[in-house]
Amino acid sequence: MKQKNLSLWLKALIILALLCGVVIYGIYVPNTANMLVNLYRDYDEVVWAYVPMLVFIEGTLLPCLAALVLAWSIATEIGRDNSFCHKNARSMMIIAILAAADVVYFRVGMIVFSLLGAMSGPLWMYSFSSDIVGFAISVCAAVLSHLIRKAALLKEENDMTV
Amino acid sequence: MIVVNLDVMLAKRKMTLTELSEQVGITIANLSVLKNGHAKAIRFETLDKICRTLECTPGDILEWREEE
Numbered sequence: 001m002k003q004k005n006l007s008l009w010l011k012a013l014i015i016l017a018l019l020c021g022v023v024i025y026g027i028y029v030p031n032t033a034n035m036l037v038n039l040y041r042d043y044d045e046v047v048w049a050y051v052p053m054l055v056f057i058e059g060t061l062l063p064c065l066a067a068l069v070l071a072w073s074i075a076t077e078i079g080r081d082n083s084f085c086h087k088n089a090r091s092m093m094i095i096a097i098l099a100a101a102d103v104v105y106f107r108v109g110m111i112v113f114s115l116l117g118a119m120s121g122p123l124w125m126y127s128f129s130s131d132i133v134g135f136a137i138s139v140c141a142a143v144l145s146h147l148i149r150k151a152a153l154l155k156e157e158n159d160m161t162v
Numbered sequence: 163m164i165v166v167n168l169d170v171m172l173a174k175r176k177m178t179l180t181e182l183s184e185q186v187g188i189t190i191a192n193l194s195v196l197k198n199g200h201a202k203a204i205r206f207e208t209l210d211k212i213c214r215t216l217e218c219t220p221g222d223i224l225e226w227r228e229e230e
Contacts, residue, residue: 160202162192 007079014071025061030054049118056109063098063105070095089149096141103134165225168197171216186211
């Protein structure tokens with residue numbers, strides 16, 4: 001596959017991910033929160049947490065948006081036939097940090113809400129699956145960053161070889 | 163450090179960088195990198211082509227000097 005085509009496919013994937021994010025965070029999460037509030041409307045110890053928890057969950061979107069912006073920048077560099085550059089390695093490392101930060105933010109928030117009694121045991125346990133996904137993304141991005149940096153160094157040396 | 167004396171050999175053979183580039187088949191940009199001492203490495207194939215064109219030995223083009 002040509003460089004330009006690869007870049008276009010990557011950008012299409014990023015736009016798709018953004019649309020999924022809009023659907024999940026804009027429609028699914030608020031609707032689920034409303035549904036739960038209506039279901040437990042007689043339990044004051046849970047209903048109070050509706051707004052704080054909604055804000056908390058929507059907050060997990062911010063690192064994802066930042067990561068998508070960085071991914072767009074990486075796709076642009078790939079399109080310019082500049083895949084192995086320090087800029088891409090740096091962007092990938094920032095994505096790894098954002099993913100890890102999102103996992104920590106989410107886990108700390110879950111613990112706090114659980115201690116405040118706004119979360120049931122099973123729900124708290126099921127949320128670990130998102131931790132695993134976030135952690136996997138973070139590790140993969142860190143590994144890719146390392147490989148891109150090494151490749152960039154090799155490319156620099158090769159460019160300066162006559 | 164290794165010093166590249168390509169400009170000295172070009173002057174001796176009364177050849178321009180452009181002419182050398184055409185005869186050797188290496189871009190002017192790459193030859194400039196070599197001439198200005200910015201190259202990190204040179205392939206034996208490139209050295210062979212340059213020496214064949216300039217009718218010289220590698221020692222005429224490459225020189226070792228103590229770093230100041």
